[in-house]
Amino acid sequence: MRTRRTIRQYSDRDVPAELLNELLTVAMQASNTGNMQLYSVVVTRDGEQKKRLAPAHFNQPMVTNAPVVLTFCADVNRFVQWAACRKTEAGFANFQTFIAATIDAMLFAQSFCTAAEEKGLGICYLGTTTYNAGPIIEALNLPRLVVPIVTVTLGYPANPLPAQSERLPLAAILHEETYADYTPARIDALYAEKEALKVNQRFVAENGKETLAQVFTEVRYTKANNEYFSTAFLEVLKKQGFLTE
């Protein structure tokens, strides 16, 4: 876990279905809300289906190049149907249950990824899933009360392995007893190492910016885009039954 890195390029070696199923079974032992398992995963191996999914992920090449694409979903549908078959009605079409299902889906996804990496596989999370949840719902035929949360591409890593990406010092994210808010001096200290890395300085230059933060706020995650995709995702939550109009 300490030496893990995200893998975006995969070898030709396929991932056997038995191995995939074994890893998913192990991952199901992750904690979840009340043991209701409010999640599901859609496995994509078919080339045509990958092409249908690709635009929703802004055509990042991993979607079509990886042998396996997994879409992890918050899924309340199965539970609601179980209740309907068992003389009761689940009042689960609401925001709090969506959050519980999202937590369940993430714990399951991350347990799966750790198990896969232990077996020598490589993974890449795509953060585009909640941006374009609508087209993904359509491509995967997801019913009401099911929302895709993250997508993971999976395969054996191609050589050479990419470099491990840096992280902030632990002090940046750790608070003892209560939250100690940041001062400009502490921000400087916590981000100094990250900003001094050659790879990040090159990233700033390539984007024609003055600071690393500007690349994130003005190029990669702009206010306009964040707001556009916020509205889109809130609409999806309404359409899938988790938010009232």
Next chain:
Amino acid sequence: MRTRRTIRQYSDRDVPAELLNELLTVAMQASNTGNMQLYSVVVTRDGEQKKRLAPAHFNQPMVTNAPVVLTFCADVNRFVQWAACRKTEAGFANFQTFIAATIDAMLFAQSFCTAAEEKGLGICYLGTTTYNAGPIIEALNLPRLVVPIVTVTLGYPANPLPAQSERLPLAAILHEETYADYTPARIDALYAEKEALKVNQRFVAENGKETLAQVFTEVRYTKANNEYFSTAFLEVLKKQGFLTE
């Protein structure tokens, strides 16, 4: 990972700070959105602080009995402050960024839990955090753009270890290529083993219900409670700056 179980009772053995910090550092290597690390964790060891947190978790005894309580938060505050110190402004006060930060926090939390379990520690996730996020924000002094998502209690397991809890068969949560919606016959098949377990039949009887599903929908996760806590959490998201009024 295959034999893991949730631990709610802990031995007297303390968790050294060096070990805790090592595990958190390993967990930071988990994937996150654009390497922005939109999360933080508040560590509670102080008895008075545990007592302040306990009511927000409906006084579940783990909160005061575990040596360490960790509150994992979606945290956009640190990033926004970094941007402000670096000649730019982050347009991150919106719902999509909240979801990204929630995903980051969950991947970090679950990596931490897996690493902790590998070292012989036991964990319990508390799903109450998003129910009572308001009082937790107050107890931990969380600023705007920080929202608690899950709480984990941590310690060395007391003997004897609890039984491992059952899971649905993999077929219940796995969909190949597209989502195959359920039929009553499939629901019966997928839930048969779970419903036949003695521990679950006892659970139904203890709650004076006819079916296992009724215990969840009519006792543990009622529509009225889900809706009450949905409203409360949406209010918190507004107050913390992630949703507009």
